[in-house]
Each structure stands twice: as C-alpha cells, then as structure tokens.
Amino acid sequence: MQSDFHILLIEDSRTDAKIIERALREGNVEHRLTVIPDGQQALDYLTRLNQPDAPEPDAPDLVLLDLNLPGLDGCEVLTRIKSDPILRMIPVVILTTSQREEDVRETYQAGANTYIPKPAEYPRYRDLVRTLRQYWHETALRPTRKPLQS
Template sequence: MVELRRILLVEDSPNDVELILTSLSENHLSNEVVVVWDGEEALDYLYRRGVFRLRQEGDPIVVLLDLKLPKVDGLEVLAQLKADPVLRIIPVVVLTSSREEPDLSRCYELGTNAYVVKPIDFQEFVDVVKHLGLFWAVVNQPPPDSSTLSSDRRGEE
C-alpha cells in the first residue's frame, strides 16, 4: 500500500483553515494536512527544526501557502523553498486573497506552481479548495519524496 504524503497548509486565518480543512475532508482526501500558522513555522517544518525537528521524515505532496503571514511572509517562504536544491521540487500553490499584480508576478518569478485567489463567496471557496486538493493529492503525479533523493541535511541548518 502506498503511503499518503502530507499536505502542508500555511495559513494564519483560523476561519480559512477551518474552511480549507472542511473542503478537503468533504472530498474524502485521506492525506494528513499539517497546519502551520506563520512563515517561520512553515520553514521550521520543511527544514525539520525547532518543534518539528523530530517530525516524521518525508516532504509534503504540496504546500498551500498564504502570502500575508506573520513573522516571515509567504513570498520569503516561497523564495527560500524554491532556492533550496532539495526542497524546490515540492509543488507550491499560493492560496491568497491578494489580487495584486506585483504579488502574482513575484510568485511566478520565484517558481510557484499555481496562484489561486481565494474567492469571497463561501461555496466558491469550498469548490476551489476541493479541486485543488483533488488535483494535487490525487490527479497530479508528484515529484519523488526528496528524502529519498539525498541525505537529510535539513536538520543541520
């Protein structure tokens, strides 16, 4: 049996987290969703440091990343992730309320795999998240888990 890889959700809004988790579960996705509340926690999770130093090995199948985050903003998280030779293969979907063209441009320059503006309408939001979850966790062929591609150097940083 294939082990399901986790989805990393980086979101500081409790309401959006609840809505995203509900939308994914309504689609019967069995992937564990790990929620972190700011950019610093996201980087700690990805690099297995701090409170995440002992987390289970393996990278998420996808990162759902908000841009407007406390401590370290989403653009910086994206920049660090995509600059890392080991982590850059992890798909990143920017899921944000920003319709600002500079944010959109910068995200694609940094290497985001998708940029999705959170709909304001409740049902549209649910539908968008359902489709994202289905695509990235079921339909898309994910990259190999980077923990199988190289030695785990991430806890050393």
C-alpha cells in the same frame, strides 16, 4: 498509488484554516493537513524533514501558502523554499486574498507553481480542494516519497 495526500497549509488565519479543513473533510478528499501559522516555523519544519533523523516520515505533497503572514511574509518563504535544491521539488500553491498583479507576478517569478485567489464563498472552497487533489495528487506525477536526502 499515493493515497496519503499530505498538505502543508501555511496560513495565519484560524478561520481560513478551519474553512479549508472543513472543505477537505466535506469534500471527501483523502488527506493529511498540517497547519503552520508562521512562515519561519514552516521553513524550520520543512528543513527538519531534510535531516536523516527526521521525526516526520514524509514531506508534504503540496504547500498551500498565504502571502499575508506575520513576520516573514509569504513571498520570502516561497523564495526560500524554491532556492533549496530539495525543497523546491515540492509544489507550492499560493492561496491568498490579494489579486494584485504585482503579487501574482512576483510570486511566479519566485517560482510559485500556481496562484489561486481565495474563494469568496465557502462552496467554492470545496471545489477548490477537490481540484487541487485531482490535479496534484491524481493527475500529476511527483518525485517519490522517501527521506529527503539527495
């Protein structure tokens, strides 16, 4: 029954972000996209949602996380998210250029839900976002969306 598919994209590349945006739009995927280019900012954003007086009414349904971030790198962000008892409930999909096994292993160890290498061609992006929505929004069940209070 959740029609609003809120995606948090933590990605420093504007062009990559634009591509995702376009893919979502052209893919006719109902969505709401928040883009935060910095890891620390993203964490702050997520943490704020935990407070009772959160300005944003809802937390993301899905986090798309790039590893190659300035400052706090993606894996660190992932670790912090996954160590918070509330935040860890949000599925985190690593979406990054690296295909290095170390990165894959490390992130899964840190609790990543999925690791997806960034598609090379734009059309594949369209497929990807559709798949993501189908899987995470339509197929999988998620804990109910309500103010993130334990």
